[in-house]
Amino acid sequence: MNTAPPQRAGVAGSADAVAPPVRAADWYRRKRTREAMLVACFLLPSLMIFFLYRILPLGWNVILSFEYWSPLKAARFAGLDNYAEMFLEDDVFWQALTNTLIFILASPIAILLALAVALAVNSDLKGAAIYRTIIFLSYPLMSVAVGIVWRWLYDERGGFINFVLRGTGLIKEPIPFLQSFGWALPSVILADIWQVVGFYMIILLTGLQSIPQHLYEAARIDGAPASARFLRITLPMLRPSLFICAVIGILNSFTAFDLVYVMTGGGPAHATELLVTHIYNMGFGETRFDYAAALTVVQFTLLVILTFLANRAVGGNAGSVESA
C-alpha cells in the first residue's frame, strides 16, 4: 500500500519527525495570542474609558488653549495669546499660583503630623484603635460640610475659635480669620490639614506595620538608640508611603476647590484663590473656556513636574513593582 516515492516518504517521514515540536510551538503561540487577546479584551473597556474621558479631553484642552473659543462662537487660532495674557497681564493667575504652591508646601506639615499620630497609635498606647478611628473620621466627610463647619468655627463674632481665644485671654479683639488677607489662606490650609491628616495617618500606619520587626530587634541588640532606629530603619522603610502621601498632598492642593469655594470663594480679593478656583471662575464665571484651558495646561504641567520631583526625592523608583 505504500505507493509513495521513497523521497516523498522520507520528506513525509522527516516532516512527521519534526511535526510535534512545530505544532507545540504553534499551539504555544496560539495560546499566547489567545491570552493576549483575552487580556486586551479585559483591558479594552477601561482603556477606552480612559482614552475617552482622560486623554481625549486633555488633548482637546491643549488645542483649546491655543484658540479663541466659547460655546457660542466658532474657534479661531489664537497662537500664544492666552498664555501671554496669563503670564504678562493676569495678576490673579500669579496670586493663584503662589497660593497653590503655598498650599503644596503645607502638605509636609500634614504629613509630619500624620507621621507623629501614626507612630503614636502604632505603639502600645492604650485605646490606640479608638484614637485611630477618631482621627480618620474627618477624612470621609464631604469637603463642603468641612468647609461650612470651619467657616462657622472661624467666625469673627460668634465663632468657637475666637470664643476660646478670647475666653482664655490669648487675644483681646476677635480675629477675622476668613476676612483677613493674612489669616485667610492659613485658615483654609488648617481646615484642609485637619481633613486629610487622618488619611495620611492610615497610609503611614500601613507602612509602619509592614516594616519587619526583626530589623528593630537587630538594631536594639546592636545598641542603636530610638532616634537612630527611627532615622535608619523607620524613615527609609516608609519612603513609598511618604511618596504616596506627598503625591496625594500635591493632588489635594491642586483640587481643593470645594473647601476654598465654600469657605472663602477665593477671597478676600483673591487672597485664597487657587489655580483650580481661578480656572473655574474663568470657565464658568466669565465664559472664557479658552483661557481656562490655557490655565489648565499650566496647572497640569506643574503637577507633572512636582510629581516627578517627589518621585526623585524618594529615590526615583516609587511605585515600581519588584519581581521575585
Next chain:
Amino acid sequence: MQKRRDVLKLAAGTAAASFLPKKLYAQTGTKKLSILTWNIIDMEPLFKQWFATFQSQNPGVEIEWLDKKGPELPAFYQTQLAAGTPPDIVDIQGGLGLEWAGQGALLDLTPMLDKEPAVRARFNPEYLANWVFEGKNYLIPFYVSKSLLFYNKPLFKAAGIDYAPKSLDDILSYAKAVSGADRTGFLTLNFDWLYWPLFRMQGVDLLTPDLKKPTFNTPAGIETADKLAKATADGSINKISWTGRWVEPNGAFAAGNVGMMHAHSSAYFFVKTQGSWITPETIGIAEVPGYWSTPNSHGYAISKGARNPELAWAFLKFATEKSQAMDFARGRTLTTANAEVDKDFLAELDKNDPTAAAVLRTQIEHTDKLTGNWRLSDDSAVKNIVWAEMQNIFLGRRDAKTALADAEKKVERELRRT
C-alpha cells in the same frame, strides 16, 4: 455560543431602542419642551399643575423640567450650550441674562413682544427694560426683587436714632452710633453687586453711558470707598459685608447684633425665620437713600438653540398670565413684575402680613433707579476686577486712590479685549 448571540441581540436591541423615541416623536407629532429653573424645587407641585394645564391646552407636548441649585445653574447651562443641547426655556437671575444675551446664547424676544402688545403690557416697564441688550429684549420677568434697607428698631432706639437714614453719611453715622461690644452698625449683601447703590447714591457710576470707559475712579468714588473702608476698620460696618454671601450676613442680622442691613426682599423672609427678635414693631423697612437699588430678579429666557421656540414662547405667555403669576406670588410671597398681579397680591398681603407687604411694596416702587447691572457681554469680568480692588480697600489692604486707579486700568484693558 448561544449565550454570546443572546448578549449581542440584547446589545443591538438596546442600541436600536435608544434611537426609537425620536422616530416615535416624529410619527406621533409629540413636541418636547425643556425648562431649566433656578433653585425653586419647592414649587414642584405648582409647576406640575401648570404643566398639566399647559399640556391640556397644547396636546402632544411633553415637558422636561430640571431645577438646579444656586451655583450649579450657570455651569450646567454653559455645558448644555457647549454640547449644543440648551434647554428651550431657562430661568436666569441677576445680570447674567444680559451677559448671556451679549454672548449670543438667548433668543431675541422683541419681535414676539411687539407682535403681542398685551403680553408686553403685563409687565412693569422698568423691570422689563432691565433685560434689554443693544435695543433687544431677551428676558421677561418671572419674579423680581431689588435691594432695600432693613433696620433694627430697638438698637436704633437705644442709640437715640428715630428715623431711617437719608444719605450715606447718615448710614455711616448711625452705624457708628449703634456699634460697640459685639454689635456692628451696618451690613450689606455684596453678591450680584447688591452693594453698588452705596456708590450710586454718591453719584458714582461704573461706566460711561456708552459702556466704553470706566467712570468710578473719581474724587467721589475715592471718597466713598474711603468712607466705607474707615467704617469697616472701626467696626461700624460688619466685615462680613465684604466677604459673606447669603447665610452669614443674613444670619448676623437675624442674630440681632446689627443695626442695618442692605439686602433684597428675599432676605426678609430668611431672617424672619431665624431672628426671634423680628416682629412688625422691631424691624424697620426703608428705601436706600436716593432710592437706588440693585435688582436681583429672575427672568425667563428662550435659548437661541431651542428646538421649539414657538412652543417655548407659548409657555412663557402662559406662565406669566395673571392666574399663574398670582399662584406663584402667593406660593413664594414675592413680586412678579406683572403689574396687575403685584397690585392685587399686595392688597391681599396687606390684610394678612402687613410687614411682608411693606417689604414687597418697595420692590415695585422707584424702579426707575435700578443700578448694578451693565449691558455687557463681559459684565462678570468687569465686576470681578472692580470687586477685588473694592475688597482690598474695604478690608484695609490698599488705599482707595491706588486701588481704584489700578482697577480703572484693568477695566480699560478688559473693555479693550472685548
